Amino acid sequence: MKTIPVSATVNGDAVEFLCAPDETLLDTLRDRLGLTGAKEGCGSGDCGACSVMLDGRVVCACLVLAAEAEGAEISTVEGLAQGERLHPLQRHFIDEAALQCGVCTPGILVAAKALLDRNPDPTDEEVRYWLAGNLCRCTGYDKIIRAVKSAAAEMRGDAR
Amino acid sequence: MTRYERIDRKFKQVGTRPARPDGVDKVTGRAMYGADLTAPGMLWAKVLRSPHAHARIRSIDTSAAEALEGVKAVVTGADFSLPEDEALRDVSVNCMARDKVLYDGHAVAAVAAVSPAVAKAALKLVKVDYEVLPHVIDVDEAMRPGAPVVQEGRSYENVPGGMSANVTSHCEFGHGDLDAGFARADLVVERSFRTAATHQGYIEPHACLAAVTTDGRADLWCCTQGHFMVRETCAALLGLDSSQLRVTASEIGGGFGGKTTVFVEPVALALSRKTGRPVKAVMSREEVFRATGPTVHASIDVKIGMTRSGRITAGEAHLRYSGGAFPCATVDMGAQAAFAAYDLDAVRTFGWNAMTNRPKEAPYRAPGAPQAIYAVESVVDELCKELGLDPLDVRIANAARKGTRSAYGPTFDEIGLLATLEAAKAHPHYTAPLGPNEGRGLSCGFWFNFGGNTCVTMNLALDGTVAITEGNPDIGGSRASISLMAAEELGIPYEKVRTIVADTASIGHSDVTDGSRVTFSVGLATIEAARDAKRKMCERVARLWGIDPEAVEWRDGAVHPAGSNAGRFAPMTIAEIAAASPNTGGPIAGHHEVNADGAGVSFGVHLVDVKVDPDTGSTTVLRYTVFQDAGRAVHPSYVEGQMQGGAVQGIGWALNEEYIYGADGRLQNPGFLDYRVPVASDLPEIDTVILEIPNPGHPYGVRGVGETPIVPPLAAIANAVSRAAGVRLTELPMSPPRVLKAILARG
Numbered sequence: 001m002k003t004i005p006v007s008a009t010v011n012g013d014a015v016e017f018l019c020a021p022d023e024t025l026l027d028t029l030r031d032r033l034g035l036t037g038a039k040e041g042c043g044s045g046d047c048g049a050c051s052v053m054l055d056g057r058v059v060c061a062c063l064v065l066a067a068e069a070e071g072a073e074i075s076t077v078e079g080l081a082q083g084e085r086l087h088p089l090q091r092h093f094i095d096e097a098a099l100q101c102g103v104c105t106p107g108i109l110v111a112a113k114a115l116l117d118r119n120p121d122p123t124d125e126e127v128r129y130w131l132a133g134n135l136c137r138c139t140g141y142d143k144i145i146r147a148v149k150s151a152a153a154e155m156r157g158d159a160r
Numbered sequence: 161m162t163r164y165e166r167i168d169r170k171f172k173q174v175g176t177r178p179a180r181p182d183g184v185d186k187v188t189g190r191a192m193y194g195a196d197l198t199a200p201g202m203l204w205a206k207v208l209r210s211p212h213a214h215a216r217i218r219s220i221d222t223s224a225a226e227a228l229e230g231v232k233a234v235v236t237g238a239d240f241s242l243p244e245d246e247a248l249r250d251v252s253v254n255c256m257a258r259d260k261v262l263y264d265g266h267a268v269a270a271v272a273a274v275s276p277a278v279a280k281a282a283l284k285l286v287k288v289d290y291e292v293l294p295h296v297i298d299v300d301e302a303m304r305p306g307a308p309v310v311q312e313g314r315s316y317e318n319v320p321g322g323m324s325a326n327v328t329s330h331c332e333f334g335h336g337d338l339d340a341g342f343a344r345a346d347l348v349v350e351r352s353f354r355t356a357a358t359h360q361g362y363i364e365p366h367a368c369l370a371a372v373t374t375d376g377r378a379d380l381w382c383c384t385q386g387h388f389m390v391r392e393t394c395a396a397l398l399g400l401d402s403s404q405l406r407v408t409a410s411e412i413g414g415g416f417g418g419k420t421t422v423f424v425e426p427v428a429l430a431l432s433r434k435t436g437r438p439v440k441a442v443m444s445r446e447e448v449f450r451a452t453g454p455t456v457h458a459s460i461d462v463k464i465g466m467t468r469s470g471r472i473t474a475g476e477a478h479l480r481y482s483g484g485a486f487p488c489a490t491v492d493m494g495a496q497a498a499f500a501a502y503d504l505d506a507v508r509t510f511g512w513n514a515m516t517n518r519p520k521e522a523p524y525r526a527p528g529a530p531q532a533i534y535a536v537e538s539v540v541d542e543l544c545k546e547l548g549l550d551p552l553d554v555r556i557a558n559a560a561r562k563g564t565r566s567a568y569g570p571t572f573d574e575i576g577l578l579a580t581l582e583a584a585k586a587h588p589h590y591t592a593p594l595g596p597n598e599g600r601g602l603s604c605g606f607w608f609n610f611g612g613n614t615c616v617t618m619n620l621a622l623d624g625t626v627a628i629t630e631g632n633p634d635i636g637g638s639r640a641s642i643s644l645m646a647a648e649e650l651g652i653p654y655e656k657v658r659t660i661v662a663d664t665a666s667i668g669h670s671d672v673t674d675g676s677r678v679t680f681s682v683g684l685a686t687i688e689a690a691r692d693a694k695r696k697m698c699e700r701v702a703r704l705w706g707i708d709p710e711a712v713e714w715r716d717g718a719v720h721p722a723g724s725n726a727g728r729f730a731p732m733t734i735a736e737i738a739a740a741s742p743n744t745g746g747p748i749a750g751h752h753e754v755n756a757d758g759a760g761v762s763f764g765v766h767l768v769d770v771k772v773d774p775d776t777g778s779t780t781v782l783r784y785t786v787f788q789d790a791g792r793a794v795h796p797s798y799v800e801g802q803m804q805g806g807a808v809q810g811i812g813w814a815l816n817e818e819y820i821y822g823a824d825g826r827l828q829n830p831g832f833l834d835y836r837v838p839v840a841s842d843l844p845e846i847d848t849v850i851l852e853i854p855n856p857g858h859p860y861g862v863r864g865v866g867e868t869p870i871v872p873p874l875a876a877i878a879n880a881v882s883r884a885a886g887v888r889l890t891e892l893p894m895s896p897p898r899v900l901k902a903i904l905a906r907g
Contacts, residue, residue, distance in 0.1 A: 036196040037189020046832035077189035094183035097797035100636035102186030103413025140808030
């Protein structure tokens, strides 16, 4: 099988890579670009552990072909913090104990940021439905919902 | 058991909620899980699995696969030892089939190749000649004489003759005169229940990276609940010395009991040994469902007698569990746990395990207890309803307490059942109004808890900060709890402690992270290691001061003269003692090695409101409150997290999750689309109330909290649904078609 050359932007950096025609974006990120933050929990788009942003949309990287990323802007959990400064979502996930094993956390953070980018003041129900595609087996979601809402409040500048 | 004094003292740091030390790694994507490590020259492994539920392997021809370009090795069952130890032998056969495949998904061969694509292509070239055999999937069918036999000759001596060879074991617990007890009852209810097999559903599939060198040394990186268990098991399966196999536990993406054994780890090691190159093996989700451990599925009869005033006069249960294609002792725990919440004069439980053509059971959070307690608590609720009694009052009246001879034998010490029941009774949830088609249910839960083999080393750095080295993977925040206990004991800030999970060459054998044992037993060993280090620091200071070690004492993170007679010396802090250590005898470390007992049993009570749609049979959970005794909540956020997470796994078990088999014996739903675990939008908030009834077996009163919370949801929700639907549900999961059928049959 011939490989395909792809140019894209990942977390703000220009990258070029060769991929097999049937290679997923997730495999490319993890195995070619060394970005192992996105996880493969199912490989079928059911668990959301591989969620990344592709041109402003949340996608399951396991359902996107790497070749489709030509010219695209991709961001992953590795791009969430600004240098030493964690994103408010990341801080609130730690403060609210919104992770136990942490393997779903990268995907949930990416998805939650996408929610807050378009809806800075979501209700509980809106957070729960937005994150319905991200499975967490440890927490029962309670603390995740709280962390997203308290991060949103901080980002809006509300007094806590 | 060591009984600790002063466990109810005031704490400065235990009970606070600091940031977990691995938090930043886990929110930035930096934490390394099982599949995240690569090595130069690495090969990829893929496993060929049986398409049949039961078949004899006539032959396996691997020549075409081996000839494919890029394939470096193929292994089959012949590449693994069959240890004499029965349990290890079963693990070996489960990792790679020998003469028979015993379930759909059973591994038969594995390939190592230069890429996953080549490995996958090679699997298609492995030719397996199968003789398909009749199969059996259901536990009750498997127990009938004449059922297809999964394995011959596996029954223990206590199984009476004349039963199917699938029946591997029998157990019996209890005391008192059942007949007299039932004769005293005003009402006796007898019901049969069934529960489906469910999967732990950890989001991270099993994954490892193995590297074996030609001189017999091996390194293994894997996601596991116990890397020492992985070392012992893999060493036995591959004929290695344990000391030559160093296992490093990666961060672990959930386990819940499912990662307390091995699957791909010995396979990757065998392939690495054959190729001389590092080999990475990562399971797909489908493989996880088809080939790793689900729970038992169960068929249970319960009979309970009660007086008009709500006193239980006798309880009896017959439990038939299947742990899949191998003998399995999980039914013993179910038979012991069934009536643990009650103080009974007459109680008897009987357990049977039968083999079926399903994957080998792996523990799932309080293994065996949820099914048994679901059946018992359903009957108790039915009795309360029939007799017009308050279900909480009845449980309070019959509750086991300190001094109760438990249904499974031991007499209880300090336990928190009554306190949790009373907290539930006082909570506003219990008296909140309900609307039409809504129902409220409750259930008690119980787990034994466990201590076990544990090692901790506490190393003092020259600047007076502290490293804790321990051997149990951190599955949900245990590094934070262990650091808190070390900081508390030493009187130094939490931030001055770093806890690491060491590889198998760097700390002594530590049992698997299971049985809710880590905060209890690693915490206990940490506190004792800190006390050991404090004794040594006292000796060093006494030497510096030229006085007896008995003449100094440890107070508030420093060594002081014990009294005015000891002399006038300025106290020395840990930092000062550490800085002076090169001149007082060298480095300072504390150790503790223990096979801990005194874990202290755990009780909880769950309260749930549901709404059942009478037109579709669909259930919505409206409100949920968990009450549980934590002994001492070291980091309350992670205690709450265990209570919430366990409750939600139980909600999934009660309402949706099940292994579904076709007539061909193949698993029909090996994916998260069709095996539906709860998602955020299915659920309400999970409210928590932590009780703290200190456990006298731990220096700070800690008892394990992780497993109990999965036990009550099954019955609590069944009781709520039954009251909402006006008909008793007796089979899990209570999926919409099943509930609708019951509603229609009710008329």
